[in-house]
Amino acid sequence: MSNYSKQELQAVILARDLKDGEMGAAGAAAAIPMAAILLARQMQAPNLMIAGEMFVNPNPTQIWPSMLDDRALGACEAAETFLELFGHSHRGLDFFFHNGLQIDARGNINLHYVGGSLHAPKMRGPGAANISYAGTSKRFYICPTVHSKRNFVERVDFITSPGFLDGPESFAKSGLKGGPSLCVTPLAVLDFDASTLRMRLKSVHEGISVDQVVDNTGFDLVIPTDVPVTAPPTNQELRLLREKVDTKGYLRDL
């Protein structure tokens, strides 16, 4: 029995990967990504800049279910408007985050529909507010709160936000430059095999087996011969997360 929640672990893993001096953003329903950014600022990255679609460096005192309203953004270094979407989009970011109804073997994200077609869908999803960072940013993270065969599929039904498309050839042809770097789920950390650009198991979380990850993934993962256990949160990481970032324990209760 661990002394941290799955969501806390996801935030800690993502925080470790963010570098000092970078600029990034998180979108809607972004409790885990925003916690990761704020934790990284408490640790190795005091100069990490947050440039959302219309705000710079928010300073929330707790984590909220939504991070795009004044509860989280009321205190920030600059309150802009959606006009800045164009400026921020064309300059690009170092990183941003995605979740999806479907996530596929090449990190493509689908938020629009599953089954049927766009205008006659079996299941209609929410759509996506902003997809413009995909084409202009250096990397993105995928951080779903569920890891199952239903959301981890071989190929998404619709590409809302592009990952590595259909592999190296189509990705090169598209003119895209960034792409997904890590996928951090409640079960494991995954990255992408350099030659095939397919998702590869990087580490499994404490108490999770490789077989469990395989059984919950709807496509063939690249599995290295040696799969380590994800380094659990250190005492310092957990303390800072709970005392400075997620002060009301939102990620613990999820």
Place this chain on the structure above:
Amino acid sequence: MTERRNKQINESDVDAWMRAHLDDGDLLAIGGLFKQGRPTALVREVIRAQRKALDVVSSPGSGFDVDLLIAAGCVATTYCPAVTLEDRMCPAFRGAVETGQIRAHCVDALSVVGGYLASANGVPFQPVVAWKGSDVPKNNPLVAMITCPFSGEDLFATRAIQPKVALIHAQEGDRFGNLRHLSTMTYADQLIARASNYVIASVDRIVSPEDILARPRETSIPGIYVDAVVELPYGAHPSGSFPNYSIDEHFIENYATLAEAARKGDSAGLEGYLSKTVTGCGTLAEYIDQIGQESLNALEAEAQSL
């Protein structure tokens, strides 16, 4: 000598204003984002005016109020990038798209914001470079490919969006229609106001013209873009109107549960909800009675504690 025109209208005049300016099938724009700054009381007026087959557009993120309009049968088409309650899906939106009752166009933030920008500036489209790899621009009816007249490069164009009527909520305004957001985030409200043919704004509080003149940099939307302003305290509820009152997550959750039951075939709860809080509430006072002043006090306290 004639007086300067007073744009302030009474709550009882909103229905007539709405019927005079918004017809069936018109493009309606809604300000705010997700659960903040949504002109929800004005949205309920649209429902009570029984407008049908509306096309709906908003800032890039919508939720409760667009779902309510759909549940009430007012909508034919949406041009809303994301329609979600964030921690759960919008039930009426999802159900109406899946059964073919509405058409939900596949648009994204740049095409909507770019569309308002073009309309506000009186040009037919806004050039966009930042779409690659996604299926969204291929299916987006607002988007076409163009050639740059200077470099010859291919790029996207997104069509101007000119709503017939825009509904906006601000915390303060004066009788000449000058609006002042006290909230930190104003989202696309300024652009929507400039892009639309007619703008009606609800404000939590009417202030004097002298008060507006004393702090002109804080006027977020000048009265030249506003056709009518109405004082409707709590007019954004259940969305938040910071720093006055926070988001009523419980109220939204309760609606979503009833709307989800309706999507699965049991619409009694949703119909009761609509008649209780929308069609059966002709005035804001009746609405506040339904909500209960105590829960509104708690939302005010939460907003003040931030």
